[in-house]
Amino acid sequence: MNKILFKNVLAYFSDLSSKRISFYIDQSGKVNFLDSYDISSFEEVVEGEDLVIMPLLTDVHTHIRVPGQEEKEDIVSGSKAAARGGFGQIFTMPNTNPVVDNAYLVDYLISNINKNSVIKIYPVGAVSKNQLGEELSPLLEMKKSGAIAFSDDGKPISTNILRKALIYSKTFDGIIIDHPEDIVLSGNGVIHEGKISRAYGINSIPYTSEEVCVARDIALTRETRSRLHLAHLSTRHSLKYIEAAKEEGLNITSEVTVNHLIFNCENIPIFDTRFKVKPPFRDEEDMNELFIALKKGLIDVVCTDHAPHTLEEKELDYSEAPFGTPGLETAFAALYTYFVMKNKCNLEDIIKWMVVNPSKIFSLPVLELKNRSRANFFIFKKGKEFLVSPEMFFSKCKLSVFLNKTLYGFPLATFYNGNLVYKDKNFMKSVKQEI
Secondary structure, eight states: OOOEEEEEEEEEOTTSOEEEEEEEEOTTSBEEEESSOOGGGOSEEEEOTTEEEEOOEEEEEEOOOTTTOTTTOOHHHHHHHHHHTTEEEEEEOSOSSSOOOSHHHHHHHHHHHHHHOSSEEEEEEOSBGGGOSSSBOOHHHHHHHTOOEEEOTTSOOOHHHHHHHHHHHHTTTOOEEEOOOOHHHHTTOOEESSHHHHHHTOOEEOTHHHHHHHHHHHHHHHHHTOOEEEOOOOOGGGHHHHHHHHHHTOOEEEEEEHHHHHOOTTSSOTTOGGGOOSSOOOOHHHHHHHHHHHHHTSSOEEEOOBOOOOHHHHTSOTTTSOSOOOOTTTHHHHHIIIIITTTSSOHHHHHIIIIIHHHHHHTOOOOOOOTTSBOOEEEEETTOEEEOOGGGOOSSOOOOTTTTOEEEOOOSEEEETTEEEEEOTTSSTTOOOOO
16 A cells, blocks of 8 residues: 555544544554654645544444345445445344354355455344244354354244243343334235325335334343344334333343434335335334434444345335345445434434444444554545445445435545555545455
8 A cells, every 4th residue: 555644634533532633554554643744755645624534333234145145245245335335344134045044154154254355244143043933043153153143134033932042142141133023013014004005005014013022022131131132123112112121221222224214204205116125114203203212322223224135126016026225335424414414413423323332232343543553444525425326336236215316424435454445536546445
């Protein structure tokens, strides 16, 4: 890498402090803070009042589709999408083909990751064998192989298996992640149950399908005193249970997706399969209350639920198209555009939701700018706008809900473990991307 001086840039840290700093990255990929410098000794100088250094983000909920669904995403494309979005570590869910429900497949996945990923990817193991909800998977063996947590995401964990998993995982301090949905209530619904579903006569998913499952999960966590993380909350009606559980001291954490903070059933185009997700986008009041809960600390983490599909799948009739949309590339830029720039939150909040809290919950390293340590950060420019287009995506799925929208705050460069893993073509022109 050419010797580049980062001059007087504004850097944010995981302790929620910030300061202007100058530094360079040496040939080994290590950061060196500078009090003084000779500009002539550097091949390029990166400076600007509007340039901001951020810790690398963590996404605890993605679908990288390996093994068996590589036509949708693979380790190379998924990890490059993450790097483009400012992420340094992500979780990948086990609802693949075959399901990642044993130590052999965890080992296989980690081997693939080590060979092909430009960032850190943690496998999540399936709670039940083949995600059928009938027999518990070998959780401890998967943890020893490197599974970060356990989930049957894509579907809820059956009640009996969830209880067994909570009891067993407590013996080795494991974490269960549940997809809270009562599939009997959801049935074959495709959008939120409300005035739009009734007006069009569309099969719908009531908010109670999530609410009753959240209540069940908390009751089982209370009984077992284990660790439970609730995935992708979508309705305000779940929040009262979480608030009571936290007040009671239960080890309950939860997440909300970026998209569920921005979209609701009334501000999206009907029958556009890019917006077909599960749980569905619900009422505007739900959207607003989720953000309030996040600010209050009832919800702990913001994630993407990055769920890529092929163009052919998403071009099917709305009722037949799969649930899911990509999100890794756009997550930070969307939060910055819709919330930071509108003074609804600040960058410290995003660091808390996407760096600090994931690290605390899942015992992960914090990846940030540190003197004499390998470079871990991304840099963006305030006020620089981007028109979102398919060409911006490394994910195999380009069907973003933000296509043709203007977003600010896209990373211009991402460094992971001392390597430049993403660079905008117009930024640091003297430097070639290494990976």
